[in-house]
Amino acid sequence: MFAYLIKRLLLMIPLLLGITLVSFVVIHLAPGSPTEVQTMLQPKASLEAQQRLRELYGLDRPLHVQYWDWLQRLARLDLGRSFSPDARPVWDKIKERIGVTISINLLSMLLILVIAIPIGVIAATYPHSWFDQATTLFVFLGFAMPGFWLALLLMMLFGVYLDWLPLSGLTSHFYERFTTWQKIQDLAYHLTLPVLVSAFGGLAGMSRYMRGNMLEVIRQDYITTARAKGLPERTVIFKHALKNALMPVITILGLSVPGLIGGSVIFESIFAIPGMGQLFYQAVMARDYPLVMGELVIGALLTLLGNLLADVSYALADPRLRTG
Amino acid sequence: MATAARHREFWARFYRNRLALSGLVIVLGLFLVSFLAPWLAPYDPNYIDLGAMLMPPSPNHLFGTDPLGRDVFSRILFGAQISLKVGFVSVGLATLIGVWIGALAGYYGGWADNILMRFVDLMLCFPTFFLILAVIAILEPSIWNIMAIIGLTSWMGVARLVRAEFLSLKNREFVQAAQALGAGDARIIFRHLLPNSLAPVMVSATLGVAGAILTESALSFLGLGVQPPTPSWGNILTAGKDNIEIAWWLSLFPGLAILITVMGYNLLGEGIREAIDPRLKE
Numbered sequence: 001m002f003a004y005l006i007k008r009l010l011l012m013i014p015l016l017l018g019i020t021l022v023s024f025v026v027i028h029l030a031p032g033s034p035t036e037v038q039t040m041l042q043p044k045a046s047l048e049a050q051q052r053l054r055e056l057y058g059l060d061r062p063l064h065v066q067y068w069d070w071l072q073r074l075a076r077l078d079l080g081r082s083f084s085p086d087a088r089p090v091w092d093k094i095k096e097r098i099g100v101t102i103s104i105n106l107l108s109m110l111l112i113l114v115i116a117i118p119i120g121v122i123a124a125t126y127p128h129s130w131f132d133q134a135t136t137l138f139v140f141l142g143f144a145m146p147g148f149w150l151a152l153l154l155m156m157l158f159g160v161y162l163d164w165l166p167l168s169g170l171t172s173h174f175y176e177r178f179t180t181w182q183k184i185q186d187l188a189y190h191l192t193l194p195v196l197v198s199a200f201g202g203l204a205g206m207s208r209y210m211r212g213n214m215l216e217v218i219r220q221d222y223i224t225t226a227r228a229k230g231l232p233e234r235t236v237i238f239k240h241a242l243k244n245a246l247m248p249v250i251t252i253l254g255l256s257v258p259g260l261i262g263g264s265v266i267f268e269s270i271f272a273i274p275g276m277g278q279l280f281y282q283a284v285m286a287r288d289y290p291l292v293m294g295e296l297v298i299g300a301l302l303t304l305l306g307n308l309l310a311d312v313s314y315a316l317a318d319p320r321l322r323t324g
Numbered sequence: 325m326a327t328a329a330r331h332r333e334f335w336a337r338f339y340r341n342r343l344a345l346s347g348l349v350i351v352l353g354l355f356l357v358s359f360l361a362p363w364l365a366p367y368d369p370n371y372i373d374l375g376a377m378l379m380p381p382s383p384n385h386l387f388g389t390d391p392l393g394r395d396v397f398s399r400i401l402f403g404a405q406i407s408l409k410v411g412f413v414s415v416g417l418a419t420l421i422g423v424w425i426g427a428l429a430g431y432y433g434g435w436a437d438n439i440l441m442r443f444v445d446l447m448l449c450f451p452t453f454f455l456i457l458a459v460i461a462i463l464e465p466s467i468w469n470i471m472a473i474i475g476l477t478s479w480m481g482v483a484r485l486v487r488a489e490f491l492s493l494k495n496r497e498f499v500q501a502a503q504a505l506g507a508g509d510a511r512i513i514f515r516h517l518l519p520n521s522l523a524p525v526m527v528s529a530t531l532g533v534a535g536a537i538l539t540e541s542a543l544s545f546l547g548l549g550v551q552p553p554t555p556s557w558g559n560i561l562t563a564g565k566d567n568i569e570i571a572w573w574l575s576l577f578p579g580l581a582i583l584i585t586v587m588g589y590n591l592l593g594e595g596i597r598e599a600i601d602p603r604l605k606e
Contacts, residue, residue, distance in 0.1 A: 018446040026459055144587035146538055148545050149579035152565055160569050167568075255448075262453025266542055270565065280454060281546065284461040292458050299451040307449065 004315055012304050019300040020074065024067050027293055079294035084286060090294035093279060098298070100170065101268070101275035104191065105260045108199035109253060112206050115199075117246070120210020124218065124245075125237055135207060142204020147263055151197045151270045158193065166190050168272035194271045198263055202256050209252055213245040247317060254310025258303045337599040344595020350588025358405045365398035370553045378571050388573035390563050396573060399555035400581050406556040407585060410471050410540040411533035417475025418536075419529050422482025427513055429483070430490025441487070444480045452477045456539070457548060465548045474536050482528055489521030523600045530593035534586040541582050557582050 061069075073080070079090035123135040159167040166172070172186050217223065218241055226236045264277030272278070276295060283291035338344055357364065366386075373393035381388045387396035429440040456473050463469045493499060494517060502516050543549030544558025545565075552559055557578040564575030 014442075015446055015449060018442070019449060022446065022450070023455070023458070026455070027462060140587055140590060141583075143590055144534070144583050146541055146545075146579065146582050146586075148542055149561065149575070149582065152561065152568060152575045152579065156568055156572055156575060258449065258451040259453075261451040265453060265457060266546065269546065280457065284457045284548065287461055292461055296451075296454055296458055299454045300449060303449050303451055 001315065005312060008308055008311055012308060015304060016301065017071075019304075020071065020297055021067065023293060023296045023300075024070065025063075027289065028063060028066070074297065079297070080290035082283075082291045083288040084291075090290050093291065094276060094294060094298055097274055097276050097279050100273060101261070101264050101277060102302070104195055104198060104267075104273070104275065105257075105264065107191070107195045108202065108260065109256070111195060111199040112202045112256075113249070113253075116203050116206035117210055117249070119207040120212075121214055121237065121242060121245075123207070123211045124214030127215065132211075135211065139204045139208045142200060145200065147197055147201050148266050148270055150200055151193070151267060154193050154197060155270075165193055168270075170273050190273075194267050194273055198260065198267050201263065202260070205256075206249070206252065210245065210249065213248055214241060217241045217245045247314065250310050250314045250317065254307045257306030258299075261299050261302055334599050338595060341595050341598060343591050344599065347588050347591025347593075347595055350584060351592050354404055354408065354585055354588065357401055358408045361401040361405055365395075365401045367395035367398045369394065369398040369402040369555050371395070378567065378574075380571075381573050387577040388571065390560065390574060391567060396560065396577060399560055400557065400578055403555045403557045403560065403578065403581065404585075406467065406550055406554065407537045407540065407582075410467065410474070411536045411589070413471040414474035414478070414536045414540075415529050415532040417472065418479040418532060419482055419525060420479075421475070422479035423486050423518070423525065425479070426483040426486025426488075427490060427518065430487035431494060431509070431513055431517065433491075437487070440483070444483050447477070447480050450477075453539070453542075456543070457546075460543070460548045465543070465551060467550050467554070470540055470543060470549055474539050478532060478535065478539075481532075482525060485524045485528055486521055489524065490517050493517050493520055524597075527593050527597040527600070530589055530596060534589035534593070537582065537586055537589070 077091050079094075081087050082090055082093055119135055123129075123132040126132055155167055158165040166189065170187070170190050171183075172190075175183065175186060178186060218237075223236060223241055226240045227233075231240075261277075264275060265281050266277070267273070268275045268277035269281045276298070280292070280295045280299075282288075283295060371394060373389070376385070376389050376393040378391055379385055379389040379393075385395050385397065387400060390396055390399070425440050425444070429437040456477055459473050460469065463473075499512060499516055502512050507515075540549055541556070541558035541561070544556045545561050547559075547562060549558055550556035560578040561575060564571065564578065567574055
């Protein structure tokens with residue numbers, strides 16, 4: 001197992017290098033250099049800003065030298081300084097927001113699993129039943145529903161008309177004065193809509209996937225054997241079949257990470273949640289290049305870590321992968 | 325004869341599938357709406373009427389008006405043109421890139437395959453939406469840039485599909501026969517392998533149009549897509565969000581348009597998939 005982990009970690013390095021290279025090249029080769037845009041937007045600060053930019057990127061040097069330089073700084077977690085007036089280090093800005101984004105994504109993954117697995121299993125156990133057909137309809141709706149539109153509809157229903165849930169933000173006023181229990185309640189109250197919305201897209205995919213897996217497994221010989229032994233259907237489905245149908249779900253969860261992280265840009269800006277996504281949106285709108293670049297790298301790193309986690313859990317669950 | 329028979333079978337299966345047919349009807353309807361928008365729209369989509377700001381739906385304005393008094397119904401009709409354009413151009417680009425990369429990797433194998441497929445893995449690891457936003461931050465947000473960027477970030481699935489098809493086809497007898505007759509690589513790829521791998525590409529392209537429309541609407545919603553005054557479903561929804569407490573119609577109708585459109589392409593894509601290979605339907 002240890003050797004497998006090491007192998008996986010080593011494989012991540014070229015991928016991360018590749019991702020930084022692509023980001024770097026995309027940002028640098030696109031028409032219009034960062035300095036131009038920056039000075040265009042801030043005519044007053046043009047000289048100073050240009051100077052700072054040239055220092056940051058070393059734009060006068062060849063691209064490969066710049067990239068190597070940037071990589072060396074990255075190794076020390078130095079992502080440069082933000083262009084915004086406070087000029088704080090990019091990593092500091094990301095650090096204080098990354099927790100919120102990861103928590104919301106983990107919560108929505110959990111929600112996806114808790115809802116999608118039973119749906120998929122029941123739909124597969126009773127194919128072509130009314131439940132299965134309702135699931136199919138739900139899946140098609142889920143695939144076609146733009147997440148931000150669902151967010152708007154839910155905001156309208158629960159935030160405006162029913163007035164049950166807050167429209168935006170992560171905490172209420174006077175949050176600091178709350179007791180721990182009140183703080184938890186307040187957070188839950190604010191996070192309900194964002195987590196629901198960000199889970200919705202994955203929900204459709206996962207339940208359909210789960211249904212397909214389950215149908216596949218149920219057809220196999222060992223399930224027939226289990227039934228032939230006279231085991232109750234409940235045991236066959238939930239003990240024998242479910243275990244094997246769950247395996248590929250781990251991989252799908254890993255694959256859903258980039259989508260979730262990408263989606264956080266939309267949901268965090270709609271619900272005004274101070275996370276990485278909102279920061280990224282602000283960085284993009286302000287054309288804060290070091291921050292954009294830093295977020296790209298951290299976002300890709302999170303994706304890679306998610307995939308790694310998925311692969312490692314898969315290997316833990318399936319001994320064939322560890323040894324072979 | 326085989327081709328004609330296969331086509332007949334395909335259509336027979338397709339027509340029996342009610343969901344696929346409704347997908348086709350929706351997609352055809354969208355084409356009609358896009359082309360006929362100038363005649364169907366009761367108002368000029370950009371006509372500003374400050375005397376009729378944020379009017380709820382009424383016989384005069386079926387879907388109400390926006391904060392500038394523009395007719396939402398007309399704007400949604402014209403927004404269909406944008407969706408159609410974005411869907412087709414970006415998916416066309418993605419398909420072109422994907423087919424090329426997949427064909428090269430699948431046909432030549434070896435190190436070319438290795439490098440190309442590692443590149444595909446890499447692109448799949450990207451939080452693509454982040455990358456798209458970052459590029460738009462550098463370029464100006466415009467419909468052409470958006471189509472290009474969506475196309476450049478969504479070709480990986482097609483590449484994998486085509487590669488897999490090529491791998492399974494390239495050692496078949498008809499290809500060996502062509503090689504024995506002295507056909508060059510280009511001829512084998514374009515005349516023999518590619519036409520036989522097009523079916524799954526068609527399916528993924530149809531589903532890709534749905535994805536591209538969703539991405540464009542999200543970008544426009546964030547203000548980084550199609551720029552006003554050009555109407556797009558996404559940027560009408562931005563106004564919906566800004567007026568969420570007073571104007572439900574601004575949020576409801578454009579979203580419904582996106583939902584129905586995307587669903588239409590998805591149903592059509594799934595229908596084509598099942599008609600090509602009925603085993604896929606459990």
